[in-house]
Amino acid sequence: MALDDVCVLIPTFNEAPTIGSVVDGFIDQGYTNVLVIDGGSTDDTQAVAAAHGARVIEQRRSGKGQAVREGLEYIDTEYIVLVDGDSTYDPADADQLLEPLFEGRADHVIGNRLVQLDDEAMSRLNRFGNQLINSAFTMIHGRDFGDILSGYRAFARDSLDQLQLSADGFTIETELAVASVKHQIPTAVVPIEYTPRPSESETNLDPIRDGGRIIHALYSMARRNNPLFYFGSVGGLSILFGISIGAFVGYDWFIHHVSHEALAVVSAFAILLGVQLFMFGVLSDMVIAVNREHTRQVQALATQLQEESSDTTEETSETPEGTQTIDAGN
Template sequence: MPPSADICVLLPTLDESATIVDVIEAYQGVGLRNILVVDGGSGDDTCELAREAGATVIKQSGTGKGQAIREAVARIDAEYVLMADADMTYRAEDAERMLEPLLVGDFEHVIGNRFADMESGAMTKLNRVGNRMINRGFTFIHGENYRDILSGYRAFRTDSFRQLTLSADGFGIETEMAVECAKNGVKTEVVPVTYRQRPDGSSTNLHPVKDGGIIFLELYRKAKTSNPLFYFGSVGLASTITGLGLAAFVIFRWIVDGIGHEIIAVGATASLLFGVQLLMFGVLADLILSLHREQLTRIDRLESDNFEDSPSQPRESTETETDSPPQKPE
């Protein structure tokens, strides 16, 4: 592991006075002393305790975990960032495992997989089910299996993070980071970590139903630019099926009972047309995206070939005939 000055431990906090000192001391104990706490307006003495423990503390200008992380990374000068929650659910002893793919390999982003070693009671059954559904949805939509995209234990190169287009303010930031990594081809590694139960006196700021809905919407919204066929096709398919159902009802009622439902028939026609158009638009958008990716691949290949073909050293200057000394005639 390089000197701790090259690594910044980032801890977003909100009312974490019960655990913040233990978390900071744990990372200091493994040799990571550059610790930045970004506080979201704690009503307790989280900030004071963090400063006394030796961490640098800043107060975010906005609200939400996503905004806090973006603001904090913009201030970080270290080459690598290790991001964790300040509630003692992650172990500082896993820091070396998290950082190794960045320091030894050529990876740019690392996700800690909590499901590899999750202690009993660390996650409710509702949260487990929600996490599994979100991870499977992510794999289906974006084609990458990161196994735990909602994990708050991340390590990344600072320059690669700044290349991601992130806008989520709340807990959707982890989902958005995973989507951006898959979309932009950021080399991402998943490593097993231990996920522990919150200690007594520490309460979660996560609301499973509310934040889960936000995460699902974020996952679907991001599909617009990474998988347009799913984004437009899913709505188009639903509209088409609805139109077909309404049309079948109108035809059945007209044949069996001799009753016409003109208004429903108009709605069925509109739903069918809308659904088919969205399906066609999704196919065209997916085709355009595929062509765009092919062009980017060709550009990268050409740049790589030009770099390999370029001389490693400048060509030595040669003397011209006029510069050469005159030949003595025989």
């Protein structure tokens, strides 16, 4: 494993009590290229990180997602390890995160915290939220990544350049997972250790507020990745609502001989709207499937042309010096 080809990227905000030990941990493991992207901490995070041997850059704008995007501007290595600065992740696990990348089995590796989770590392509310979000991701996007909210990941730099990230805050992990499915990035999952956050360090994550944002982001991203679910779910609810209203109208008409013309119109409209949304989802899904197949074919053709060009270059370089083409007519 060529650790010189790896940059450890650590987004931070007020992590002074822990960032020093995190940087030391990676340097002790042989990862000397450590980049801290700080979101304008009001404590000594930047000074502590620099004193322990990290490069420190202050973000132009706040947010973890913004930190990841800005960090890429300062990284020129082939591989990137992304990790939180709160000392809940073990630097020794970086080797197994990078192994699938070095072996060519994946371009994106997610560290699964939930396999070896310390009993005190995560509250019951957070565990339930993680399970709910992971189940929603699997249902909506059709892949089981085990722990899409993990803050410990490794990437091949080229794969990150394909993703076109836009999330600013804690939804960045969700966007990374969804974008990997959308762009068919080979993704592996490895178990990692997750330990309790040190008592002197305060979390920047609000379980309710940020959990709601993540669920909303999951559903919103389905519009471009799984439109059948996105439009079909709304259409299904509309049809169910229309049928419920229609059942009430029918019951009142046959039992009490009371007519509800307005409700009947609402029922019919809801059912028609639901059917139209469902059909729109089916058509959108077909369009996306065709587009993905065309993209796959173009990428395969580009790879083939690149290989042929490389072979031609090698053959040209092997031609003996001094060889001349002789015109038979002269």
